[in-house]
Amino acid sequence: MLLAGVTPRYQENAAVWxxxxxxxxxxxxxxxxxxAQLWPNGTANLLSIPRDTWVNLPGQGWGKINGANVKGGPNLLVRAVQELTGVPVDAYALLSLNAVRALTDAAGGVTLDVPKRMKYDDNAGKLHIDLQPGRQHLNGQQAEGFLRFRKDNLGDIGRVQRQQLYLTALLSRVKNPLNGWRLPAMLGALDQNTKTNLTRAQVGAxxxxxxxxxxxxxxxxxxTFGEGGTWVADHPALHALVEARFRDPGDPRTLTVAVVNVGAPDGSARRLQTKLEALGYQKVVISSGPRADGPTTITGKAAAAVLRDVGYGRVTPEEGLPGADVTVRLGNDVEEQ
Structure with missing residues (x-):
């Protein structure tokens, strides 16, 4: 799932300062x-994406990835992350500025190592930070300042490092069995300060x-740092990282799926492509093939898993198209769907 902290808007036409x-x-x-990739065995793989990462936003052109939510909401943000990483995203959670403060206080604070002296005041942003270096227990307001500190020579990468320190400290606090009684308050803090497509029951789980x-x-x-303070992804290194840490061998959405209309109504291949892409499939291509009479067939690696998402047809041992991991041949049963 994708976790995103949303910057607040200010009422610039207000009569007060x-x-x-x-x-x-x-x-x-x-x-x-x-x-964040969560596995049933309790492993959590977290990939921090700098807010100034330079990407080609789908349908919008090149820009910083932190602008995706402004231009197209969470759906565009999810698409941008999927296209950048090649990892299917199942859910998102947008957190307001107050989420960190409320969640930290609900958890009873966090203990972490402040790496350096942090002193910063921004009256316009109502941000006042005064933290000494060393290991200490931070309340919600202090944790918010720790994450929002701006006077850092590392810029965006420094913020990412502090985000990781905070999350590690928060998870350490949460998994302490003595803190189980705090779960309802933490769930309430998230519920009040989050926009997500997860249900309340899923968040609790x-x-x-x-x-x-x-x-x-x-x-x-x-x-590496690019022009104008942007962050330019090293795609070969990112690909290697995804393969090592984030690739789920049982997830068919990372495979190349070829869709061939051999006996279905016109437009069926395009409709299936749209359906699979909406489910997070990254490489769905439409190919041509000879017409044939018969039901839909699916063949190739993970054909059974793809069949569940297609919703009809049957798995067969016939040979698939060259270059495709899975081939879906749409037959005369499609008009019944």
Missing amino acids: PWPVAPEDFTFLTDTLIL LLGTALSGLKVNTQTLPG
């Missing part, structure tokens, strides 16, 4: 982007999993 924060509608820039213990692996999107 500093400008008050506008009611949160989760439509502004994303300061924090983390792709995820927190419950964290309570039982997680093995967390943190990674940062490999790359």
